[in-house]
Amino acid sequence: MSTSYDAIVIGAGHNGLISANYLARAGKKVVVLEARDVVGGACTTEELIPGAKWSSCAFIQGLLRPEIITELELAKYGLEMYQTEAMEVVIFDDASHMFMWKDMDRTLKELEKFSKTDAKAYLDFGVRIKKFAQIITPFLMKPPTSRSEVLAAFEAEGAEDLFDEFVLSSTKDLLDRYFHSEHIKGLFTFFGMISVWGGPSTPGTGYVYGHHSVGEFEGHLGQWGLVKGGMGGITLAMTRAAEAHGAVVRTGAPVQQVLVSGTKVTGVRLKSGEEILAPVVLSNADPARSILQLLPKGTVKPSIEKAVQQYDNRGSMARIHLLVDELPEYIGFPAGQGPQHEAQAIMGASVENFERAWEAQRRGELPEDFVIEAMIQSVTDPGLAPEGKHTLTLGVQQLPFELKGTTWDEMRDKFADAVLQVLFRYAPNLRDHILDRVVITPLDLERDYGLTGGNIFHGAMFLDQLFGSRPAPELADYRTPVTGYYLCGSGTHPGGGVMGANGHNAAKVVLDDMHHPAGRTPAAAQARPAVTGRTPVTDRFMSAVMGTKWGRELGYRVARQPALRKVVKIFTRSGV
Template sequence: MPQSYDAIVIGAGHNGLISANYLARAGKRVLVLEARDVVGGACTTERLIPGSESRWSSCAFIAGLLRPEIINDLDLERHGLEMYQTEAMEVVIFEDGSHMFMWKDIDRTLKELEKFSKADARSFLDFGLRVKQFASIITPFLMRPPTSRSEVLRAFEEAGCEDLFDEFVLSSTKDLLDRYFESEHIKGLFTFFGMISVWGGPSTPGTGYVYGHHSVGEFKGHLGQWGLVKGGMGGITQAMARAAEAHGTEVRLSAPVEEVLVSGGRARGVRLVSGAEILAPVVLSNADPARSMLKLLPKGTLKPSLEKAVGAYDNRGSMARIHLLIDELPEYVGFPAGKGPQHEAQQIMGASVENFELAWEAQRRGVLPEEYVIEAMIQSTTDPGLAPEGLHTMTLGVQQLPFELSGTTWDKARDEFADAVLENLYRYAPNLRGHILDRVVITPLDLDRDYGLTGGNIFHGAMFLEQLFGSRPTPELADYRTPVKGYYLCGSGTHPGGGVMGANGHNAAKVVLDDLAGRTPGKAAPARTASHRSVPDVVMGTRLGREVGYLAARQPALRKVIKLFTRSGN
């Protein structure tokens, strides 16, 4: 006789585990089925090199979007989640040896920006307040089922911030940054955050929202900051799995699902690839919308119109990771030898608006670019347990890559691509040549094939306005429900989008619990203030206020005061 549960979650990625947690806490008997032999999906830590004890965060490697409400609700710290920050957040390194740090403390950051443009250093505070105002309007929409795009626009209009909607939702990253900054070096760094898993370039309309989506993240209450997870990003999902198991959830690995069982228009459970059937009146899919609706449901389940809409859902925009095992830290041009803050920060090389535009042109044509913008992280410098003594784990990332290559395949081009990226890297860290002991390349095809990300898109779909809020992934599926009763979506292809945020899993679970209880919650808009203008917003709204604010922000002695202004609740 088949096993039965109250609910089955397909996929042990972070959103699936979050849904399982909330359902289990409501007294439901939950089973999580994961195709791979490790929990986490794209938020995981793995031993990627056979025979090596070193561990890497295979896909996501920075924690800045995970909602604090979820951390608190699920008591993740008690279940082993340990997050920490480095003093240096980012460092952008240029080929001529110049570089610029973004520090945790704003006074140090302003002095770095002044090296390239004093005007931009002043504009940085104005930009930061705009980001904070954008966050104050958009954040209340995150932890609830999506509303229409017109309702979101209305929130900006009521706050008198239509121009903010234009800048951070409709505009291109280039247009957004051009309004505030003049230095190509500074714009090159900031452009990176609008190019994550996009099919486009800096001038592509809508990429401003990709920047805005990342800017609303916070670390321990401080907006726009991020941290690292001890043990790698798998520390997040391992804590989530432990929390779920503590409330009775069963997590089963190496258990790929072949099909959702449907009878009479209702979900009845799942059939595994092994042939085993498991029953449940509720099934949630943490897979992306294309897999959830077109591959997991029996053929003929969906109306042709919805099947066509899901088939047209835009999954373009991919990236790659190259994981290195090194026996010497990079000696970057312009830095003295020896370990320094440049090794603890997120390192970005080749960041220029032109290089991002050239990468988009190559992506559009299905070829590899000649110049790569490279991000790097060496977490073993701050978390020695990730690598044996004398060794380090270094992860490289390349964005704006085509999923399909013209005239070849990723399997054939894997080494050619990795070699070319490393040749670019050697221009910034010549000493690394000869000190790379091994490497593992995760291509866009690998993201699709091994991690279950259709098209290699880590966000489960493009993050442009036509696929956001009440249209993500389609209007018919936007409230996490599907036409199959009892079958729900909870992955990053739902509102509010991608990244290790977790709001998707939270919201989906709440919808499931409402349906099981027969509740029909209203469509009330999220609570918001009339003006969204905090004290620092008002003060900085005057010329004198901006001057005083800038002088104050540059003073190390006033760090505690300035940090109060960066609190996300202000």
């Protein structure tokens, strides 16, 4: 017995759910098939320890495109986001610390503690990031164009140096151009090291930094927030929105194989043996799973199989979720709850620590020291933990997927113990206040969350795997050689993170093919974002002012004034 639909979506991660939403809103009969018992993929909330819930993988919202939030009416279907005053706090070995606040004046005063020169440079850096975002953002919500056209957009704006800095350079070279303080560079380096196979000096890691810098929260670039109930609040709202428009979302329904007749897709077969038919199938899985595992062997040409096999999935990370009965008392802070418990805390961030982590990663080993990120969302969202307890999430980047001479299953507890020993250097009181823990290793990310190589981005985010080459030129427009079979996951343009543009773009291509089956337009030909001459007036004014010595000094004095926060926020808004 089989059931028929207009379209099947494999995987209820955020991109799959977004595709399903747009197809359902277009009147298509859609079913989403999720292997796990919970929706969300790596954007989910789970009760990992009885009575307490965590964002298992992703835990910060700053990349999800505002167009998608609006068009899918996610607030109507339960999405609730909020922001803390302190966004980050970096804690150093010498017990000093530095906050990154929501308000610019407070952040500048924090940076001044380490370097007044760097605090002034931070404004110029922000102007440059905003210019980069204005050029790159028009490419995000459209099918990919060629890398040469992206470069041409920068050239048209007279900003080739921005392309060099934020696309081609290493994170170290990028930050060295603006900052001198090792403390400040240590904090910012973290954002270029997320799920990478490399270190600060690795060319191309500047784009990992740039990719995260184009994120925004409530219209303000470079800011992020949290989701009430954890990141699963995003995908639960997407699920409700899809179901409200007629889509069916099934969990516990792992797909064994995509069914193909000749050169056309006909549906899928579940591991249970059930067959579901449809002339369109979208895979939210990564490219390796979508092409090499889900399709029958020999379906695509050997050259495409080879391209997918050579697609770089290296670069992983781990999460350690702790249930604690006391908040960490971080070194250098007074006792008691404070903004350090609401912010994303980063401990041990230094360029050298990141470089040493890369050397260990390259050898298939664990580093002797760890840079740790930490989030305690239960402080601002008490419903996540039982009364008197808190959910503490730790993250470690730059980990190898394959360990030399051992396995992650064998090293799970040793790794977690080693990370906790580092944590205790910064929060000694926690040594006696950890009630339970759950460790998610790179192997778990592949085995339990379906991420090949444990790469949360579905593949490395370097230029050779971006735009019209993600995941390969033959697959870059979301279509595959099998008619009716599409890719919609993070392994497609514009890349990873909880951005959602991939699912949006893939759905638009599918709908275009459905409506024009005889002469479908290559997706690359649709992507011609016009950027020349469209720089907003406020940004032209800011660039002109910040281009002079007196202007930079004036801008710095204005940005430092709490009374002028509303004025400063005008200039930090995206598209303004």
